[in-house]
Amino acid sequence: GNSVTQMEGPVTLSEEAFLTINCTYTATGYPSLFWYVQYPGEGLQLLLKATKADDKGSNKGFEATYRKETTSFHLEKGSVQVSDSAVYFCALRANTGGFKTIFGAGTRLFVKA
Amino acid sequence: EAGVAQSPRYKIIEKRQSVAFWCNPISGHATLYWYQQILGQGPKLLIQFQNNGVVDDSQLPKDRFSAERLKGVDSTLKIQPAKLEDSAVYLCASSHPGRGVNTEAFFGQGTRLTVV
Numbered sequence A: 001g002n003s004v005t006q007m008e009g010p011v012t013l014s015e016e017a018f019l020t021i022n023c024t025y026t027a028t029g030y031p032s033l034f035w036y037v038q039y040p041g042e043g044l045q046l047l048l049k050a051t052k053a054d055d056k057g058s059n060k061g062f063e064a065t066y067r068k069e070t071t072s073f074h075l076e077k078g079s080v081q082v083s084d085s086a087v088y089f090c091a092l093r094a095n096t097g098g099f100k101t102i103f104g105a106g107t108r109l110f111v112k113a
Numbered sequence B: 001e002a003g004v005a006q007s008p009r010y011k012i013i014e015k016r017q018s019v020a021f022w023c024n025p026i027s028g029h030a031t032l033y034w035y036q037q038i039l040g041q042g043p044k045l046l047i048q049f050q051n052n053g054v055v056d057d058s059q060l061p062k063d064r065f066s067a068e069r070l071k072g073v074d075s076t077l078k079i080q081p082a083k084l085e086d087s088a089v090y091l092c093a094s095s096h097p098g099r100g101v102n103t104e105a106f107f108g109q110g111t112r113l114t115v116v
Helices: B097-102
Strands: A003-006 A011-014 A019-021 A023-026 A032-038 A044-050 A056-059 A062-065 A075-077 A086-095 A099-103 A107-112 B005-007 B010-013 B019-024 B031-037 B044-050 B053-056 B065-068 B075-079 B088-095 B111-115
Touching: A003 A086, A003 A099, A011 A019, A019 A107, A023 A032, A023 A086, A032 A056, A032 A062, A044 A062, A086 B097, A099 B031, A099 B044, A099 B097, B005 B088, B010 B019, B019 B088, B019 B111, B031 B075, B044 B065, B044 B075, B075 B088
Parallel strands: A011 A107, B010 B111
Antiparallel strands: A003 A023, A019 A075, A032 A044, A032 A086, A044 A056, A056 A062, A062 A075, A086 A099, A086 A107, B005 B019, B019 B075, B031 B044, B031 B088, B044 B053, B065 B075, B088 B111
16 A cells, blocks of 8 residues: 655754655555645644656755655755754655545654754 | 634543534535544544545544535534544645645644543
8 A cells, every 4th residue: 555654753953954854655656745844733734745756846945856766755954944843744645546645654853053 | 715724723521522523624625634643643544525425434433433524515523432542633634636646635723632
């Protein structure tokens, strides 16, 4: 079946450090890939997405590239800020008897000033 | 456009009591989802509706959970009777089915349920 695996947290970084959160997926067919972010006390928000191989999604300084050969969609940011502290979820969307979004377990990021 | 609306935001009940959550999706979104997010885990799909029909409820514990979407718009999710392990955030999401895998699901803020 379809699944998403992402690196365990928490990840703790100092402000302006480089961020990588690893995500790999298993899927049949051609899924779309997403990163969602959940700030404390808030709902899930879409951060970025990529809909086909080699696409790069980007938003707010974050980016991720859809790598079909390695079935990966790693999230990166060159310089994190305290306000980036949140839980990040990697997800895929596939047509398995209706379009469903399947999530990884989430990675909590703490950014220290 | 208005987002996905959910209520209540918080609910505390005793085990064996019943509880209901309400969701109003984004206008025009025929597909509606209910997810359960246990603390420290990713959201898990409970049930998916297309208009007022159920597409997938394979992960819904049907002995205690029920959901309906009678007019193809609003939806309610009910738990009766609640167990301690039902403590979680219940997320409602909606999407436009005509846009396939390339469009994202939009999420409400969720209802945080605590069963004591």
